[in-house]
Amino acid sequence: AQSVTQLGSHVSVSEGALVLLRCNYSSSVPPYLFWYVQYPNQGLQLLLKYTSAATLVKGINGFEAEFKKSETSFHLTKPSAHMSDAAEYFCAVTHMNSGGYQKVTFGTGTKLQVIP
Amino acid sequence: DSGVTQTPKHLITATGQRVTLRCSPRSGDLSVYWYQQSLDQGLQFLIQYYNGEERAKGNILERFSAQQFPDLHSELNLSSLELGDSALYFCASSVGRAGGTDTQYFGPGTRLTVL
Numbered sequence: 001a002q003s004v005t006q007l008g009s010h011v012s013v014s015e016g017a018l019v020l021l022r023c024n025y026s027s028s029v030p031p032y033l034f035w036y037v038q039y040p041n042q043g044l045q046l047l048l049k050y051t052s053a054a055t056l057v058k059g060i061n062g063f064e065a066e067f068k069k070s071e072t073s074f075h076l077t078k079p080s081a082h083m084s085d086a087a088e089y090f091c092a093v094t095h096m097n098s099g100g101y102q103k104v105t106f107g108t109g110t111k112l113q114v115i116p
Numbered sequence: 117d118s119g120v121t122q123t124p125k126h127l128i129t130a131t132g133q134r135v136t137l138r139c140s141p142r143s144g145d146l147s148v149y150w151y152q153q154s155l156d157q158g159l160q161f162l163i164q165y166y167n168g169e170e171r172a173k174g175n176i177l178e179r180f181s182a183q184q185f186p187d188l189h190s191e192l193n194l195s196s197l198e199l200g201d202s203a204l205y206f207c208a209s210s211v212g213r214a215g216g217t218d219t220q221y222f223g224p225g226t227r228l229t230v231l
Binding site: 042108 | 223
């Protein structure tokens, strides 16, 4: 079964500092991996996704993530945090059910606080 | 705006009652997913429909049921409500491609409060 683990339920960074949100996955087959962001009182929004093309994936709002098979990781980074990045971030992995349709498993989320 | 609509935005009801949450997917999307988000359980996948048929089931209680109609909108029915059912309920939609690379587009959610 596929799963994701997000290390750190809360992360605080200073404005302008590097953002690093960690995600490790477990998958018996090559995974498809996603990062979603949830702003307060809103639904989730896709930041980026890895679908086995380039291992370094660029997303919206200056975020990127690197797929590292040897480390089973898909960490999310941004060189310089903005106040507007304060949100909850979810890593997700998809796997196929017996009918051939994708089922998504989300991590427990990491709340990012940006300190002025 | 993701293009996914959910009604109502807020719902307050009493224990033992039954409610229906409604979701309209993005134009062209055939798959609909339901999720429950609560403080103690996080984001939990409930159920997925594709073009009217159930495709995957997650941690959905027997008191809960869902369906997807011919016009592709979906409804989540929650019955015999308990205090612990208070949560945000999200609907998401996707094209429904087989293969695992579908992006899910989330609605704004329905906040259910059971008193």
